[in-house]
Amino acid sequence: MSSLDPFRMIGKTLAGHFLVQSLVGEGRSSIVYKGLHIGPKKPVALKCYKLGSWLDAARAETFLKRFREESKAASQIGKENAAFVRGIGSGMTTSDEGVYIPYTVLEWLEGHSLAREVAERSQSGRPLTELLVRFEPAAKALAQAHEQKLVHGDLTLGSFFLVKSGGESPTKILDLGVAKVIRDLAREIAPGEAPQLIASPSHAAPEQFDPKLGDWGPPTDVYALALVLIEVMRGKEIPSTGEEKDFAAIALDPKKRPTPRSFGISVFDAVENAFAKAVALAPSERWSSVSEFWSELESAVRSEEPTRRVLPAEVLAEEESEEIEVPSTEPRPAVKPATDDTSPNGVLIDATGLAPSVPAAAPPPQTAAPAVAAPPERVSALPVPPPVAPVAAPAKSIPAPTRSSPSAAAGLVGVSKSTAPAASGSGGLFKIPPPTPTLSPSPKKLSEAGRITPAPPQPGDVAATGRASQPHAIPRPVVARSFPSTPAKPRSDLPPQPSKLATVTVPPVLTPLVSGTPATTGTPATSGRKPEPVEVRRDTPTMPIEPVSDVPRISPVERDAAPQAGPGAMEIKATPPPPPPEKVENGTDARVVREMVPPPKANVSVGDLPSVMVDEPEPRKDKDTRQRETVRIAMPNATQPNATSPVPWEAASANNALVAPTKEDSDSVVYPPRTVRRRRGLWGVALVSFLVVFVLGAIFIGLWHYSTELP
Numbered sequence: 001m002s003s004l005d006p007f008r009m010i011g012k013t014l015a016g017h018f019l020v021q022s023l024v025g026e027g028r029s030s031i032v033y034k035g036l037h038i039g040p041k042k043p044v045a046l047k048c049y050k051l052g053s054w055l056d057a058a059r060a061e062t063f064l065k066r067f068r069e070e071s072k073a074a075s076q077i078g079k080e081n082a083a084f085v086r087g088i089g090s091g092m093t094t095s096d097e098g099v100y101i102p103y104t105v106l107e108w109l110e111g112h113s114l115a116r117e118v119a120e121r122s123q124s125g126r127p128l129t130e131l132l133v134r135f136e137p138a139a140k141a142l143a144q145a146h147e148q149k150l151v152h153g154d155l156t157l158g159s160f161f162l163v164k165s166g167g168e169s170p171t172k173i174l175d176l177g178v179a180k181v182i183r184d185l186a187r188e189i190a191p192g193e194a195p196q197l198i199a200s201p202s203h204a205a206p207e208q209f210d211p212k213l214g215d216w217g218p219p220t221d222v223y224a225l226a227l228v229l230i231e232v233m234r235g236k237e238i239p240s241t242g243e244e245k246d247f248a249a250i251a252l253d254p255k256k257r258p259t260p261r262s263f264g265i266s267v268f269d270a271v272e273n274a275f276a277k278a279v280a281l282a283p284s285e286r287w288s289s290v291s292e293f294w295s296e297l298e299s300a301v302r303s304e305e306p307t308r309r310v311l312p313a314e315v316l317a318e319e320e321s322e323e324i325e326v327p328s329t330e331p332r333p334a335v336k337p338a339t340d341d342t343s344p345n346g347v348l349i350d351a352t353g354l355a356p357s358v359p360a361a362a363p364p365p366q367t368a369a370p371a372v373a374a375p376p377e378r379v380s381a382l383p384v385p386p387p388v389a390p391v392a393a394p395a396k397s398i399p400a401p402t403r404s405s406p407s408a409a410a411g412l413v414g415v416s417k418s419t420a421p422a423a424s425g426s427g428g429l430f431k432i433p434p435p436t437p438t439l440s441p442s443p444k445k446l447s448e449a450g451r452i453t454p455a456p457p458q459p460g461d462v463a464a465t466g467r468a469s470q471p472h473a474i475p476r477p478v479v480a481r482s483f484p485s486t487p488a489k490p491r492s493d494l495p496p497q498p499s500k501l502a503t504v505t506v507p508p509v510l511t512p513l514v515s516g517t518p519a520t521t522g523t524p525a526t527s528g529r530k531p532e533p534v535e536v537r538r539d540t541p542t543m544p545i546e547p548v549s550d551v552p553r554i555s556p557v558e559r560d561a562a563p564q565a566g567p568g569a570m571e572i573k574a575t576p577p578p579p580p581p582e583k584v585e586n587g588t589d590a591r592v593v594r595e596m597v598p599p600p601k602a603n604v605s606v607g608d609l610p611s612v613m614v615d616e617p618e619p620r621k622d623k624d625t626r627q628r629e630t631v632r633i634a635m636p637n638a639t640q641p642n643a644t645s646p647v648p649w650e651a652a653s654a655n656n657a658l659v660a661p662t663k664e665d666s667d668s669v670v671y672p673p674r675t676v677r678r679r680r681g682l683w684g685v686a687l688v689s690f691l692v693v694f695v696l697g698a699i700f701i702g703l704w705h706y707s708t709e710l711p
């Protein structure tokens with residue numbers, strides 16, 4: 001089994017409609033493939049969930065039924081709100097090893113995840129003001145989901161997809177509700193056997209670790225969203241690998257709340273307080289919805305803005321420096337000078353894009369528990385220039401920002417660089433052994449880099465700067481700290497700068513538990529299958545899977561290749577179980593081999609269930625029939641979608657009866673000429689009738705005249 005196609009899905013056709021073409025990436029709980037919706041010839045994403053061996057033949061049927069029912073609500077909101085990825089269907093298949101794999105079919109998105117963006121920026125954070133603009137549609141969408149009692153339950157950087165072409169919603173939220181659905185079903189179907197935590201432990205809210213604190217709800221998403229914002233502000237992902245119990249210890253410690261300041265980001269009190277409430281231990285103490293949290297952040301940012309110091313553009317260039325220079329004689333108004341005494345957290349630059357701010361007399365916030373103590377480190381930040389009279393400069397007078405500026409990277413959000421050594425270990429959903437270098441060599445962004453060349457950051461990019469269309473009620477003065485694109489130039493008209501260098505130490509913040517291991521690429525080593533170049537995106541490290549070797553296996557079920565018996569029906573016949581494999585093909589494969597609990601009967605029929613549910617499961621009678629005919633006519637045999645498909649095109653096409661084409665899909669449908677001929681026929685009949693009547697009438701009149709003229 002190839003590590004680049006863990007489920008050996010490439011080349012298969014799911015439910016006769018979705019040809020699996022290439023691996024996109026592997027997350028903690030799922031593997032995403034790119035596929036082709038054969039009928040309308042549209043690309044789709046096929047998200048296959050790694051559920052482990054508790055989902056056996058006996059439970060598969062119930063699971064699939066419920067999975068489809070529960071996914072319906074989430075897919076409905078995806079149709080209404082463009083900020084959610086659109087779901088096309090869901091179903092279940094089995095791997096060659098007989099592992100049951102529920103999957104969802106999603107619209108294919110061009111772009112990359114927020115996780116990749118943050119990783120590529122490498123420690124260049126973004127100001128909160130920008131994030132509030134950029135992620136507002138996504139926040140609103142989450143709020144809408146909450147109003148409909150839907151909870152995401154697993155928000156991470158990977159849940160936000162940045163669509164390349166922008167369009168209606170440049171940021172799409174993936175996986176709405178899936179985590180909770182699976183959690184609920186798992187509890188119901190396999191109490192005691194299913195994993196406790198179905199969410200990324202790095203972002204899981206306290207109640208997800210300890211159900212005694214409450215059930216999942218909107219505050220669960222508020223918590224995770226706060227962490228996502230912190231990650232983007234900081235420009236660094238919270239490590240997602242590590243022991244679940246370590247994450248639980250952090251999340252459940254009332255004294256160590258993961259607020260911006262605990263991560264070394266200096267923010268105003270109001271912002272810190274808004275976050276502190278968002279990440280409170282008890283769900284009841286948090287903002288009750290994302291919309292509340294968002295409004296509080298907006299007003300916190302807005303309320304601080306009028307006090308901002310605004311500098312002329314030239315001064316901005318001077319501020320670009322990796323070192324802190326604290327003027328000993330003329331401290332900036334309203335900002336206390338940075339000293340080790342007043343700022344045990346280090347001198348940090350405000351994440352809202354403000355000038356350096358130092359936590360005042362208040363005691364420093366608790367830092368999140370470090371896994372490994374980091375050595376104190378000298379922080380690089382911006383110098384504090386002498387006070388300059390505020391100037392309400394228009395946005396356009398600011399020099400074009402450059403995202404790649406290293407000083408901007410360090411300065412804007414006051415990144416505390418922590419270089420703590422990583423602890424080893426892996427954790428996760430399904431009691432997974434720690435990854436070995438051979439098995440999961442590539443935790444990070446394996447393929448995202450391969451598939452999509454990220455657009456280079458554009459100066460003045462609204463998404464990047466958040467300046468062009470700030471929706472704030474108060475006209476915003478231009479924030480002095482931006483992304484200066486030119487190196488600092490000395491100014492002759494300013495008094496000489498004091499050169500005292502304030503060296504500050506940064507206490508350890510939440511340090512990585514495990515550092516990423518390098519990504520690898522390669523060619524899939526699927527035996528007997530045409531090797532295809534595979535593009536892999538990997539936002540999170542590979543999840544190795546514990547093989548269960550002491551139970552007999554059932555043989556693979558050939559469900560996907562077989563044409564289906566009728567609408568919504570699929571008969572699955574399992575052959576008697578083969579002897580257990582002596583060993584796995586090669587070391588690489590072991591991590592994805594999950595063997596099945598033996599089926600209750602020799603013949604398993606998951607049968608009366610459609611293996612795929614599409615957007616519009618209720619067949620729309622006349623219209624659908626016409627569209628299905630059309631699909632066949634539009635794609636004759638000669639245009640087989642993929643020569644490597646194991647399913648003959650005829651067979652696949654015959655199954656189109658199961659797929660009600662979505663509205664979007666039907667855009668490409670060409671109506672059959674038969675429809676046109678029928679119309680012409682009607683006209684012809686009318687014309688002929690008219691002619692016949694006319695001729696007969698003429699004959700009759702002629703005869704009548706003739707007869708009257710006869711003597």
Ligand SMILES: Nc1ncnc2c1ncn2[C@@H]1O[C@H](COP(=O)(O)OP(=O)(O)OP(=O)(O)O)[C@@H](O)[C@H]1O
Pocket residue numbers: 024025026027028029030031032045085106107108109110112113115156158159161174200448537538539540
């Ligand atoms: N609809 C889609 N279109 C295109 N790419 C997608 C789509 N959905 C997911 N991807 C990409 O597939 C890859 C794997 O996604 P997946 O959701 O499994 O991982 P993740 O979110 O990083 O991890 P986790 O499951 O641990 O949260 C990611 O790079 C993601 O951006």
